[in-house]
Amino acid sequence: MRNFLIFCLALALVLVGQITHFLMPTELSATEDLGMKKFANLISVESTDSNAVEVDGIRFESLIPQRVLTIPPNRPDAQIPVQLGLRITNQSQKPVRFTRYDTLFPLLLEPNGQRLQLGGGRNWSASPGVSDCPLLQPQESVTFFLDARLFWQDNLLRLEWADGFGGIWFFDDLKPGTYRIALGYSNSSTPVLWAYDPEIKTFRKLTDLWRVPVATPLVEFRLVQR
Secondary structure (H helix, E strand, O other): OHHHHHHHHHHHHHHHHHHHHHOOOOOOOHHHHHHHHHHHOOOOOOOOOOOEEEEOOEEEEEEOOOOEEEOOOOOOOOEEEEEEEEEEEEOOOOOEEOOOOOOEEEEEEOOOOOEOOOEEEEOOOOOOEHHHOOEEOOOOEEEEEEEEEEEEEOOEEEEEEEOOOOEEEEEOOOOOEEEEEEEEEOOOOOOOEEEEEOOOOEEEEEOOEOOOOEEOOOEEEEEEOO
8 A cells, every 4th residue: 555655646746747847838847947057057169079078987979960951941841850869878887877858958059159049848748768768788878869850930940859758949040150059968957757667567766867967069060041
């Protein structure tokens, strides 16, 4: 009976989190806002040829293979996919767990060096599964991708991506020019995560998550007219 009550309490906490996300459809959630602030302070505004950083034996590498993006025509059916990813490699001597649930935060600098405001939100939220929270053994890697695209919205050029859990995020009003982008990983506000485990058909408590905020170096990419 006691174990059942504990499980009910845990499930209730998960549901409260989902309701909180539901009530915040057009603003950053507390997790996203905290993550943005934490990792923005870690990024140098100087350009660098490197796209990776190592912290405590863990290598974080931004994957942005397309460094020149052609702006699509301003019409409803025109868009281009944009590949954005973060590869994490465990170069330490012990297993470390990571999650892609509310942890990836792109930061984008305009050609004039100003940081673009992140927009978006979610009107529903999916719970993470254990497959979203891989435990990396030494020398293992995982890559978390953002499903991004470049298109026009209300005559504004938008870079938008889905986070895989019901959230849609974007940078608006982009222009031709050279931008700089970094990818941050921040899970410091979530020491415990409940993830659904299909093998036991219930939620499992994960407490061994990486907690140190990290940001990759800024790398350049260009937006060009056709």
